[in-house]
Amino acid sequence: MTARILAQGIAKQFPGVQALDAVSLAVEPGEIHALLGENGAGKSTLGKIIAGVYSADAGQVFIDGAAVGAIDEVEAGRLGIGIVHQEGSLVGQLSIAENVFAGRQPTGRFGRIDRRAMRERTRALLADLGVTLDPDLKVAQLPPAQAQVVEIAKALSRDLRALILDEPTAALTLNETERLFEVCRTLAARGVAIIYVSHRLAEIFALCHGVTVLKDGRVTGVRRVAETSQDELIRLMVGREVHFARTTGARSFGEIRLEARGIAAAPFVRDASFAVRAGEIVCLAGLVGAGRSETCEAIFGARRLAAGEVLVRGRRVRFGGPWDAMAAGLGMAPEDRKDAGLFLSMDVAANVCATVLDKVSSSGRISSTKADALAGRFIRELRIATPSARHLVGHLSGGNQQKVLLAKWLAMEPDVLIVDEPTRGVDVGARSEIYRILRDLASRGLALLVVSSDLPEVLTLADRIVVMADGCTVGELDGATADEEQVLRLATRHTRVDALPVAA
Amino acid sequence: MSNLALEPAAPSFRSRAGTLPRRTLLRLANSRALMLFVLVAALIAAMSAFYPNNFPTRYNIAAVLLNAAQNAILVTGMMLLMIAGGFDLSIGSILALAGVWAGVAVGWWGWPAEAGLLIGIAVGGLAGLVNGLIVTRLGINALIATLATLTIYRGLTYLTAGTGVTPIGDAFKAYGQSVFLGVQTPFWVMLAVVTVGAWLLANTRFFRQYYFIGGNARAAKLSGIRVERLTLIGFVIMGLLAGLAGVLGASRLNSAVVSAGINVELSVITATVLGGASLKGGEGTVVGGVLGVLFIALVQNAMIINGIGIFWQNIIVGLVLLLGVSLDRFKHTHRG
Amino acid sequence: MSNLALEPAAPSFRSRAGTLPRRTLLRLANSRALMLFVLVAALIAAMSAFYPNNFPTRYNIAAVLLNAAQNAILVTGMMLLMIAGGFDLSIGSILALAGVWAGVAVGWWGWPAEAGLLIGIAVGGLAGLVNGLIVTRLGINALIATLATLTIYRGLTYLTAGTGVTPIGDAFKAYGQSVFLGVQTPFWVMLAVVTVGAWLLANTRFFRQYYFIGGNARAAKLSGIRVERLTLIGFVIMGLLAGLAGVLGASRLNSAVVSAGINVELSVITATVLGGASLKGGEGTVVGGVLGVLFIALVQNAMIINGIGIFWQNIIVGLVLLLGVSLDRFKHTHRG
Amino acid sequence: QESNFGPRDSKEVYYWISNKANLPLFVQYDYVGMKRVAEELKVQVRVAGPTDFDIPGFIAAVEQVCAQKPAGVSVVGGFDPSLTEAVNKCIEMGVPTVVDDGDLPLSKRLTYIGTNWTKIGEAQARAMMAKLPNGGKLAMTSIINADNMREAVKGFTDFVGANGKNKFKIVANEDDNGDAAKAAQITSALLAANPDIVGIAGFDSESGAGIVRALQEGGKKPGEIVVTAMEQTPDFFKNARDGWVEGIVVQNRELFIYYAVKTLYDYNHNGLKTSGLTGVNGGVPVPPTIDTGILLVTKSNVGKVLAALKVM
């Protein structure tokens, strides 16, 4: 049987980076093939070359044995290659239906767009993925997880021969992930070849047949999933052992640093109460759209509080904006790193220093020495893979961007740090690194509030788990003893405002 | 500050309750276009009530419509470009260049009127093509590219005919001066352009792509939309429309004026933004843009009828502009 | 098309290898500013070689520098705004308004010259404040807001003194006409403004924040940068500088003219973009902007000395502009 | 298109500097006089200045041209009093400088060559009032911020005030910005605002064409509303023949620069000294103003004009 997708000897260079070097990859029809590798290993680049976004410097791509020359996105679509981009390809101002059929809307007479058909087909595609959304909603109004589902629906809206999924589940919760897997299996059964990129090894073992591991732009191993182990894959990827240990035993915490009492903020947060103590890691868990991110923004002064109060070190505070929150010792790494977190067209050093301009300046004057030193420190400590501190952040791989985002807030040395989805798109090595850093910070007395939709992550990190549903905090669990089921039960329980077991 | 703007009012497909007219109405709702429509209607009503003998007369209405024709044609093209996140400052010069070429062909070389019209429009399209090539091939941003061609095309206009061409010819002027249902040809041409343009932009797959480009060019490209090619086509369309406006103007005055269209880009962009476009791109409708042109034209007409001194006219136009764009901003803030 | 622009050259905290001049040179390298510097130097060398008796004379150089002063002052403020992703179209009107107020205060009311200068600058700052409030408080985008105030301020200028004020007074004109080292005061004021502005923007923490705002306003806000307040301050600074340019101009000409500064916004924005700014924001340097002004001024001077026919001047200016911005685009393409 | 005249090898260069330096009106008339005088005196005459309305650019051009120390400069002064200092600077640098078309009375210019814009306003008013024995509402349109236009507006207004008594009322003074299409738009609105309007005067070269167009579009008959205007293209004179325009003021624009360069040339070459007060600079032969006069073209004399211009 000829491979559905065959890439041979692919090389690709970016200024200062050899992203891919003689990489080969073969995927049979009906196979779900995992592509693994650290951040910056070149996974997305390979996917983009196959999908016609980039052209390779060397090497050749074959689809069903036929060599495809220099193609662009349009041609790739015609060849039946679909791709879910890591960084998204949706236009916020337009409706879900239009995004799904971008440039390929079904048309009726006189080339007129057939909106009814477009809506119906969108609804059906979304239903396949287990989501009910009004196809007329604007994508900008969707929380990241739902946008991700739309992104997937968009790739599925064509007649596919091959599908590339670049970290499709980074923003998804369990439920949607399961649905996506089902869809993948159905497609595979129909003979579609799927390339699956993810940093979650458990997913690889649950879904994939074969796996190719990249490191620094080279293939370090090709395995059958059934014949390999997590440890082996990690070794191939990282070159060393990585282990995830749960927080063990009860640690001692300090005074209450941050407390939220009955917070409400438009449009989804209705009643959130919890406290974070010095040295403690509190994880805010919940389903998509539970209002966790908005709660954090409200606390941080980036969103207007409609009701309730925020206390920092026991004192009631009213923040006019994030600057006030920062002055009070709060920091917040937002979940959407492209839109809200980073300055993509600026370099690493500038991004790291954005929150601490006063720290890198003396008597009002920016000191490039200090800025360099600070950036250099974090590049080393967080092992950010960048050619230099002068590299534009927009050119870093997703995981490394995430590390820059963390660095930016660590540089501020806050008393209370809110981190929204700290490891979205981060590789296993870096993830354990980030966990280590977060724990380390906590042990040094920082109060940490972590929002995460990744349950294993919640269980690994949390000293205490606060669960939100429907804009309200609905319960608390002990981080050391809680299990996935307990969290999910709280998060999915139908709650009414008046029947809330609000945490003390 | 473009990146500080509040959330945009991009058109979207609303639910399809009811009949076609009702749906159209619904689509207008919550939009700049509706706001302008209300403002225009209110202004017409007020003027008709206070000046029944001056404002709602056949000649006055015809004159307002005729004078708005040029900008309404231009706004159709500008809206397309601005939806795609671009714009064209050189339209005034293109307009003059097209008019002068038509004038030279007919008035000096004695070509038939139709050939003159065509050559003018073609010159406009060519100028637009050059703009588009500079922007897409050389990668120079639209602001500086069209600022440069603004002066270049104006220079070419002077070189072509330093004194302009007057008169052009009787056959030629018929195209701009003949009257149909009480209004002159340019108005009817405008009506056709605007109607077709509005329909195409709102309904066809091809033009719908411009909303993607303006909304997020990178995402559009990843979605298989040929951003560069479409941008180029957008500039050519703008050029053709500017050429059309140029030959119509020349024909209406029976004179190809080298100084035609100076500063017209500012009033056209004003109307386009008033009509719902933004510099960021991704939003706006042709109907909105045309209502923007009409609104400004009516305000100017109203001020003269009211006998407002010219010094005050500037101030009032400015205030009205602020009012026009702030009304629905207000609504936005309330929506959250 | 702004969202199609290639990768921007955002400033960064550069390394400080070597001495101050060397560092400055390094910072220039790879930038629009360097490109312009080379172009300016080449033009000066060529003109000096070909026209030794006309170009490098004291009078000619003084005239070029003096005439570039107004735009160079304005470009400093415009650069700040454009770095933050905004801009101001009303500067020409602010300039006229400030000049006329100074003229009225000194020429009509007999106030002392210094009071006239201060009132003019204050009027400029106030106009800038109004712009800033409209943009930040009402959330109206900078394009339409300053287009509106462009006409409003011009209207106010006419209302203040319909015919302008000529002459203003001897004490007043001394501020714009006294000569120091062969060049008139406005040049030295410009030099001070530009030097201080360039230093502040490149080196201070406060002004560095504007790059972040332009880079990503939302991220800047979440990083604790007071986006709205800084935007407001940016508009006030622009207003103050426009006011300064206005009173200097009035003083130099001993005449407060109601039509001063018409269309100046376009040439200032041209120079700013030529100097490395983009409509998207986040990039540009004052040095670049000033070199942009100087380059355009020199090209115009060269054309006068060359005796190039005015019919060709537009075309040449346009082509030179395209050349200026495309040179480093070329480099970009090769890098990426 | 030519904008440098005279023999290329001549070392003696005179400049004519203006805003909108290639305005069709200039090209049509002033350039003709320029070419003529350059060839006659065997000197170079060059055009300089911005091609759009750009006062700073205009001033810059004056200063930079004078920095070249040319044989003489003529500055078109009608736009703005702020040119005064630039002209003074030229004089101080020793460059013989005159002003044409519109005056800069406060400057140290050697002389002003051109028409008296106040008289132009008066001439239009006189022609209009003669045609309207019963009086009525009048309106004006011009470039509102051009100095010479302001003089014309004042001349018109004062003449009507002085001679029209209570019969006439000026209802509007609008700004057409030198754009015929804008003038048409304004005229239409004026007709709507004042259905009983009897006369409209236009002071810039583009006003007349726009006014006439709007009247035609508004269904008026020739002469129904009395129009006075400035000369524009040769074709425009047909409107006087056909009755659309009552009077067209002609300025003899060719003479402006012709006499400007001649005056400068004489200043440079002719040894004549005058003893009169007019003699600046030790009695050189330059009168303080040279009025080229105006001609009012009406239906009665338009035939000759059309014949001379060879317009059918």
Ligand SMILES: Nc1ncnc2c1ncn2[C@@H]1O[C@H](COP(=O)(O)OP(=O)(O)OP(=O)(O)O)[C@@H](O)[C@H]1O
């Ligand atoms: N457009 C670009 N310009 C410059 N460098 C780039 C560009 N795109 C990718 N790179 C570089 O190429 C390398 C590979 O990037 P790629 O995005 O393929 O990594 P990845 O394996 O997908 O990482 P991640 O897991 O973080 O998504 C990285 O070093 C990245 O910095």
Ligand SMILES: Nc1ncnc2c1ncn2[C@@H]1O[C@H](COP(=O)(O)OP(=O)(O)OP(=O)(O)O)[C@@H](O)[C@H]1O
């Ligand atoms: N049903 C919905 N319709 C439209 N928008 C929604 C809906 N639900 C949530 N959102 C959007 O999602 C956000 C609220 O969810 P938020 O991101 O705070 O939740 P979360 O618990 O942090 O979820 P996530 O896993 O996405 O981070 C808001 O920005 C809101 O606009």
Ligand SMILES: [Mg+2]
């Ligand atoms: Mg990737």
Ligand SMILES: [Mg+2]
């Ligand atoms: Mg969230």
